[in-house]
Amino acid sequence: MMAKAPPYPLMIGPIHPALKEPTMFKFTLEGERVIDVDLQPGFNHRGIEYLGMKRNPLQVLHLAERVCGICSGAHQFVFARVVEHAADIVSTERADYLRVLVAELERIHSHLLWAGVAGHELGFDSILYYTWKVREDVQDILELICGNRVNYSYYIFGGVRRDVTPEAVEKARKILQGYRKLEDTVLNVFLTDPTIAHRTRDVGTLTYDNAIKLCACGPLTRSAGVKKDVRFSQPHAAYGDMMGDFKAVIPSDYGYPNKGDVFSQIVVRLFEVFESVRMCDWILDNLPGGPITSEPNLSALLMAKLRMAEGEAVARVEAPRGEDIHYVRLKKGKMELDSWKVRVPTYGNIMSWLTMFKGAQIADIPIIIASIDPCIGCMDRVTIIDSETGRERDVHVDEIKSMARRAERGWK
Amino acid sequence: MNAASCNGCDIEIVAALTPRYDVERFGIKLVGTPRHADVLLVTGPVNTQMADRVRRIYEQTPGPKAVLICGLICGNCGSSSGVYYDSYCIQGPFDEFIKKVDPDAIIVYVPGCPVRPEAIIMGVVEAWKALEKMRGEA
Numbered sequence: 001m002m003a004k005a006p007p008y009p010l011m012i013g014p015i016h017p018a019l020k021e022p023t024m025f026k027f028t029l030e031g032e033r034v035i036d037v038d039l040q041p042g043f044n045h046r047g048i049e050y051l052g053m054k055r056n057p058l059q060v061l062h063l064a065e066r067v068c069g070i071c072s073g074a075h076q077f078v079f080a081r082v083v084e085h086a087a088d089i090v091s092t093e094r095a096d097y098l099r100v101l102v103a104e105l106e107r108i109h110s111h112l113l114w115a116g117v118a119g120h121e122l123g124f125d126s127i128l129y130y131t132w133k134v135r136e137d138v139q140d141i142l143e144l145i146c147g148n149r150v151n152y153s154y155y156i157f158g159g160v161r162r163d164v165t166p167e168a169v170e171k172a173r174k175i176l177q178g179y180r181k182l183e184d185t186v187l188n189v190f191l192t193d194p195t196i197a198h199r200t201r202d203v204g205t206l207t208y209d210n211a212i213k214l215c216a217c218g219p220l221t222r223s224a225g226v227k228k229d230v231r232f233s234q235p236h237a238a239y240g241d242m243m244g245d246f247k248a249v250i251p252s253d254y255g256y257p258n259k260g261d262v263f264s265q266i267v268v269r270l271f272e273v274f275e276s277v278r279m280c281d282w283i284l285d286n287l288p289g290g291p292i293t294s295e296p297n298l299s300a301l302l303m304a305k306l307r308m309a310e311g312e313a314v315a316r317v318e319a320p321r322g323e324d325i326h327y328v329r330l331k332k333g334k335m336e337l338d339s340w341k342v343r344v345p346t347y348g349n350i351m352s353w354l355t356m357f358k359g360a361q362i363a364d365i366p367i368i369i370a371s372i373d374p375c376i377g378c379m380d381r382v383t384i385i386d387s388e389t390g391r392e393r394d395v396h397v398d399e400i401k402s403m404a405r406r407a408e409r410g411w412k
Numbered sequence: 413m414n415a416a417s418c419n420g421c422d423i424e425i426v427a428a429l430t431p432r433y434d435v436e437r438f439g440i441k442l443v444g445t446p447r448h449a450d451v452l453l454v455t456g457p458v459n460t461q462m463a464d465r466v467r468r469i470y471e472q473t474p475g476p477k478a479v480l481i482c483g484l485i486c487g488n489c490g491s492s493s494g495v496y497y498d499s500y501c502i503q504g505p506f507d508e509f510i511k512k513v514d515p516d517a518i519i520v521y522v523p524g525c526p527v528r529p530e531a532i533i534m535g536v537v538e539a540w541k542a543l544e545k546m547r548g549e550a
Binding site: 066 | 461
């Protein structure tokens with residue numbers, strides 16, 4: 001029998017050793033070359049926004065951090081901020097600084113985690129073990145400050161849950177000092193190694209125009225030279241105070257081309273790690289005094305402020321993976337959230353895969369998948385289920401628009 | 413295996429493999445396919461999309477089932493579905509789900525949200541004990 005003529009289909013997923021999380025890719029190949037790719041998400045859908053509308057804001061605070069276990073702090077940070085905006089609560093100055101401290105520590109852990117995973121996907125396991133060994137130190141600081149290694153439960157409406165002790169500050173400083181000493185070694189390992197350069201330079205390229213056209217965000221878009229970083233373009237919490245000392249990291253500022261390939265992403269993430277280390281030091285140096293929350297009584301916060309609040313708000317925060325946007329609507333007298341929408345960074349970034357995969361080799365698929373630092377757990381949130389047959393189906397955007405127009409007029 | 417988890421447990425599993433905790437010194441090794449596995453490590457509640465895949469992966473893990481397979485459940489999701497307990501798309505918790513597939517499955521619980529790497533090592537020790545006990549009775 002004759003072999004089937006090209007193009008060949010290739011399915012990867014939903015469970016595959018190259019994927020950290022369940023999702024599915026449909027590649028179209030011509031020999032070793034990828035000519036097209038389609039993505040079928042939805043395997044990690046847990047109905048979080050639906051659950052949020054059944055619980056009160058204090059409960060949703062814990063649900064929000066479980067949108068994603070890696071950038072859990074960022075989700076809780078932005079959820080705390082969006083409810084504060086909607087209910088007119090303000091956080092204290094010390095809390096703002098501590099919030100940024102934990103957000104930056106999380107960025108260090110997340111980027112080091114990514115660097116290790118990228119090394120693993122390249123077949124360079126020594127790097128995985130090295131970066132994860134380095135990463136354990138920042139986990140120690142997070143555990144010291146928040147009490148837990150991964151889901152911190154640190155943010156609360158009006159402030160933060162725990163204060164830092166002088167001993168914790170002392171220990172954190174020592175560990176951050178250790179990171180500064182490691183800076184040259186880590187950069188040397190990643191940026192001068194011929195194996196890494198060979199596997200990542202000009203692989204999975206995202207051009208400047210495509211980064212803007214496809215609304216990419218986070219380190220991915222900065223690697224293409226787009227200066228898009230919510231921390232500096234819309235400074236929130238303590239970021240406004242540190243604007244003069246820090247800026248968004250793009251490769252050309254450090255002597256590397258803004259190519260948008262996997263190598264440029266390594267450059268952005270590694271320099272961001274050490275930028276974040278300096279930010280943490282800056283915060284520990286400039287930490288103001290005062291209370292850590294504007295409303296320490298939780299039941300008063302819940303009953304008087306959140307239940308009686310009426311309004312809607314949008315807030316955004318720069319998560320390690322990019323811009324994280326939450327929308328919340330609160331109704332007076334109603335304990336539960338009236339509406340909650342989460343737009344996670346990976347959702348903005350997946351479309352970039354379509355152009356990044358074009359012309360890539362099969363062997364480069366794992367590293368290109370890993371390069372945008374996908375968080376499928378964050379992303380999978382829309383499934384349309386036909387109530388009559390109980391089956392899921394694809395819905396065209398026009399159909400949703402027409403359904404929305406009909407619903408608005410009260411039609412069925 | 414990730415059955416719709418939030419990644420929290422998954423990164424702690426990787427942390428357990430890497431130098432600080434280094435489970436390989438105890439002879440615990442990560443393999444690329446369920447067909448090579450003796451112990452199945454499951455994170456997350458089971459959602460509708462993953463239910464059939466979870467069942468198939470459990471069945472792909474080689475037998476004799478009663479002796480070699482341990483459903484090592486990570487985190488609170490596996491035992492109670494955790495924070496997602498009342499969602500419309502959750503078929504789990506995993507322990508109830510897998511008992512429907514195989515009533516004799518050996519299940520070891522590792523509680524925590526997320527679990528700590530030390531707890532994962534402890535869970536493997538517990539799974540080991542369960543296997544030894546089963547072998548002694550056989």
